Amino acid sequence: MNWYKIMADAISLARRSLAPMILLTILINPCGAEEPLEVFGFFQANYFFVDRQESYTNPFFGLNRRYEHQRLTFNIQQLNLFLRRELSSKLTAWVNFEVTNDFSSNDGWGSFSLEEAWVKYFHHRSLNIKAGLMIPRFNAMNEVKNRMPFLPYVIRPLVYEASIEDLMPMNRDFLPQRAYFQVYGLFISGDLQYDYALYLGNAEDDFINDDPEVTISAGADTTTNVLVGGRVGVKSHHITAGLSTSFDKDNQIPIGLGAVPRFRLGSDLAITAGRFTLESELIRVLHDLDHPELSLDKTFLYGTLSAQLSEKWLLYGSYTWLQDDFFPSMDKGMSGIYAGLAFSPNDILLKFQYARFSIVDGTIRASEQVPISLITNFEQHTLALAFSVSF
Amino acid sequence: MRLFFTGLAICLSFMMKEPQSEKIAIIAHAGLAVDSVDADFITKAYTLTFQRWEDGSKITVFNYKDDTDIKTRFYAYIDQKPAALRKVWLRYQLTGEGRPPRAVKNEKAMLDKVAETEGAIGYVALERVTEDVKIITIVEP
Numbered sequence: 001m002n003w004y005k006i007m008a009d010a011i012s013l014a015r016r017s018l019a020p021m022i023l024l025t026i027l028i029n030p031c032g033a034e035e036p037l038e039v040f041g042f043f044q045a046n047y048f049f050v051d052r053q054e055s056y057t058n059p060f061f062g063l064n065r066r067y068e069h070q071r072l073t074f075n076i077q078q079l080n081l082f083l084r085r086e087l088s089s090k091l092t093a094w095v096n097f098e099v100t101n102d103f104s105s106n107d108g109w110g111s112f113s114l115e116e117a118w119v120k121y122f123h124h125r126s127l128n129i130k131a132g133l134m135i136p137r138f139n140a141m142n143e144v145k146n147r148m149p150f151l152p153y154v155i156r157p158l159v160y161e162a163s164i165e166d167l168m169p170m171n172r173d174f175l176p177q178r179a180y181f182q183v184y185g186l187f188i189s190g191d192l193q194y195d196y197a198l199y200l201g202n203a204e205d206d207f208i209n210d211d212p213e214v215t216i217s218a219g220a221d222t223t224t225n226v227l228v229g230g231r232v233g234v235k236s237h238h239i240t241a242g243l244s245t246s247f248d249k250d251n252q253i254p255i256g257l258g259a260v261p262r263f264r265l266g267s268d269l270a271i272t273a274g275r276f277t278l279e280s281e282l283i284r285v286l287h288d289l290d291h292p293e294l295s296l297d298k299t300f301l302y303g304t305l306s307a308q309l310s311e312k313w314l315l316y317g318s319y320t321w322l323q324d325d326f327f328p329s330m331d332k333g334m335s336g337i338y339a340g341l342a343f344s345p346n347d348i349l350l351k352f353q354y355a356r357f358s359i360v361d362g363t364i365r366a367s368e369q370v371p372i373s374l375i376t377n378f379e380q381h382t383l384a385l386a387f388s389v390s391f
Numbered sequence: 392m393r394l395f396f397t398g399l400a401i402c403l404s405f406m407m408k409e410p411q412s413e414k415i416a417i418i419a420h421a422g423l424a425v426d427s428v429d430a431d432f433i434t435k436a437y438t439l440t441f442q443r444w445e446d447g448s449k450i451t452v453f454n455y456k457d458d459t460d461i462k463t464r465f466y467a468y469i470d471q472k473p474a475a476l477r478k479v480w481l482r483y484q485l486t487g488e489g490r491p492p493r494a495v496k497n498e499k500a501m502l503d504k505v506a507e508t509e510g511a512i513g514y515v516a517l518e519r520v521t522e523d524v525k526i527i528t529i530v531e532p
Contacts, residue, residue, distance in 0.1 A: 038490070084487055089449060094487035116487070125443070147485040150478070186440070193440065237470075272475075311474050344477075 035086040040391060043079035044148040047385040048072070056364070056374045063372070075102050077163065077386070078148055080115075092120045098146065100162070115146070126185040136179035137197035137231045138244045139281050140268040145175075152342035154353040154384035157302035157320040158334065159283065164357075168334070170327050174283050174300050176201060176229050176246045176264065193235040195242075201227035206251035207259075225249040225259060233268075240270040250287060250296065260296065261288040275308045295325035304338075314342040329362030329376040349388040356381050413532035414517040415465060418505050418524040428527050434469040436512060438479050439489040444510060453504050453513035454492035461498070465514050468530045 052069040083095040096116035103110030118132030135143050144150050145160040155161055159174040176199075184197035202208070203225035229246030244266035249259040266283045280303040287296040299322070306316035316339070323333035340353035359378040366373045417433055419425070424446060435441040436450050444450055455462045458473075466473060483489035495501045498515045505513040506523035513524075520526055 040484075042485075082485070082487065084490075086449075089447060092487070096487070118487075120487075122443070125441070143486055144482060147481075150481050150485055188435075188440075308472070308474050311472075314474075344474075 038084040039082070040084075041079065041081040042147075042149045042388055042390045044077045044386055044388040045075070046077045046154060047074050048154075049383045050380060051382075052380040053378070055377045057377075058372050058374050061372055063374070077101065078146065079103075080146070087119075090122050092122070094118055094120070124185070126187050128184050130182040130184070132180065134179055134182060134199075136176050136182060136199040136201065136227075136229055136246075137184060138176050138229060138246060138264070139231075139266040139283065140240065140242060140270065140279070141281060142175055148386075149347075149349050149388040149390045152306065152314050152316055152340060152349075152351060153318075153338070154340070154351050154386040155336075155338065155355045155382060157281070157300075157304075157318065158322045158336055159300045168322065168327075168330070170298065170324055170330075172205065173250065173262075173285055173298060174264065176227055176248070177205065178202070179227065179229070191236055195233040195235070196231065198230040199228075201229075201248075203227065203249060203259075204251060207249075223249070223259065229264070231266075238272045240268070242266075242268045244268075252296070257289065257291070257294075257296075262286070262296075263288075277304075277306050277308070279304045279306070297326075298322070298324045299333075312344050314344070316340050316342075328364040328370075329359055329378070331363050332359070332361055334359045334362075334378075347390040349390075351384070351386045351388070353384045353386075354382070355384065413464075415461060415468065415514050415530040416517040416520045416526045417512065417514050417528035417530065418502070418520060419513075419527045420505060420509055420511045421523060421525050422509060423525060423527070425527060426525070430468065430528070433512075433528065434471070437469055437492065438471065438476070439483045439491075442489055448510045451508050451511040452492040453495055453501055453508075453511060455501070456494035456496055461514065461516060464532075465530070 048071075050069075050071050050073070052067075054067045054069075056065045057063060077100065079099040081097045081099075083093075085093050087093055094116060095114070097112070098115040099110065099112050101110035103112050105112075114133065116132075116134050118130045118134045121129045121131075123129070137143060141157070141160055145156060146162075155163070158164070158168065159171050162171075179199035179201035181201075182197055182199035185195070187194045202221045203223045204227075207223045207225060208219060208221055225248060227246060227248040229244070231242055231244040233240065233242030235241075244264070246264045248262055250262040252258060252260050263286045264283060265286070266281065268279075268281045270277060270279045281301065283298075283300040285296075285298040289296060300320075302318060302320035304316055304318040306314055308314055318336070318338035318340075320336040320338070321333055322330065324330035334357060336355060336357045338353060338355045340351065342352075343350040357378070357380040359376055362376040362378070364370055364374040364376055417428070423444070425444060432441065436452055437454070439452075442450055466476070480491035484491055493504070495504055495513070498519050501513045501515050502519065502521055502524060505511045506521075512527070514530075517526075517529060
């Protein structure tokens with residue numbers, strides 16, 4: 001049994017046993033608990049108008065197909081319920097339930113999930129240890145990508161936006177989704193703050209067993225693969241910057257490539273000058289593949305320039321771009337341009353956003369499902385109105 | 392004429408309020424082992440970078456619910472914009488890493504809460520400070 005297998009077993013055990021224990025610990029009033037149980041949360045209601053145009057052409061075969069699609073959607077995009085308790089001066093427990101897309105078990109849509117359940121041991125601000133289920137630190141936005149009252153966006157930068165996974169099912173490849181053990185902290189030197197994080201997690205979700213018929217319990221990792229990742233960052237009064245990385249394996253067994261070693265490299269930078277803030281991120285996903293003719297590599301970037309017009313009004317514009325060497329039609333990339341306005345009178349955040357996504361001359365290679373290669377052009381305009389309510 | 396101006400001056404001196412102290416006192420729980428802190432510490436406590444005193448006990452931060460003159464001057468002292476500060480607090484709160492300052496209605500409530508909460512800090516006008524709390528910094532106007 002090697003160290004890799006031991007770590008994988010330990011993480012698997014933590015995944016199955018620690019989260020329920022944390023839930024029990026936080027709900028039962030433990031003797032000596034420093035603070036009462038805090039219960040709070042938020043929800044976001046969305047109103048979307050979507051106008052999508054797609055075309056698929058092959059000049060050699062004289063093929064030209066065009067599709068237009070419009071829809072108007074109202075929904076409760078997300079509702080989160082948080083439970084927090086300071087168990088002692090050193091220990092804090094945290095549970096996060098998430099409900100998405102008008103969840104209804106009766107109608108079979110939306111989802112209800114335990115997103116986080118962790119306990120944190122505070123030794124010093126330079127050394128904190130978290131165990132349980134958590135969202136790992138990777139770039140600035142990963143931890144808060146689903147915290148809608150914190151974000152001015154209705155539609156988030158591409159890889160952070162769950163509601164357009166129909167366009168980009170490879171989104172999850174860009175970000176480590178969850179970890180089970182994390183060490184992190186903060187060092188202060190003069191006006192600068194340096195932060196770090198190191199974490200361990202399971203293999204990616206595609207390796208998790210979701211078939212209750214097989215002997216391995218549903219939800220268990222079926223591999224000895226481990227996610228290892230970390231981040232270092234620096235912050236001054238006006239600038240925040242960070243570098244993130246992770247290593248795990250990409251499940252490409254269905255297309256005969258096996259479990260492919262995957263590196264994620266991320267960087268983030270935020271600069272504030274007066275009323276203006278520029279936030280940006282870059283993520284590069286690299287694969288160690290034995291087939292030189294194939295590439296699974298991916299790139300994502302976004303930049304948002306925002307202006308705090310007053311204490312309550314925020315105006316912003318964003319550019320976001322995603323490229324995937326392998327995924328059909330994404331070889332030349334998809335770009336998104338956002339413009340939005342957010343108004344925060346109190347515990348309600350009102351949001352208005354326009355978003356335009358486009359693919360110009362993307363390629364769909366010939367395959368069993370698509371007998372001839374196609375050139376894709378795609379354009380989607382979205383008008384979105386939303387409000388986030390904290391409670 | 393001289394009598395008129397003298398009378399006017401006397402009337403005005405009665406009509407004018409006694410000048411208020413513009414100094415702000417950063418106050419803490421009376422039992423706190425720390426006797427003084429600098430502006431950098433106060434800023435880091437209110438931005439939740441520091442959530443513990445040096446001895447490991449918890450810092451409980453109090454702030455005013457409504458926008459008041461003293462709140463505006465305090466934010467200027469810690470060099471923070473209200474919107475930016477709210478965003479910092481929200482990030483800590485929504486990730487489970489900390490809780491925003493507890494809100495109080497007025498200076499009386501601030502004094503009461505700081506006096507009764509171990510490890511607490513807050514701020515009031517210097518002239519309102521009572522013996523139930525300790526002053527750890529005085530902010531000059």
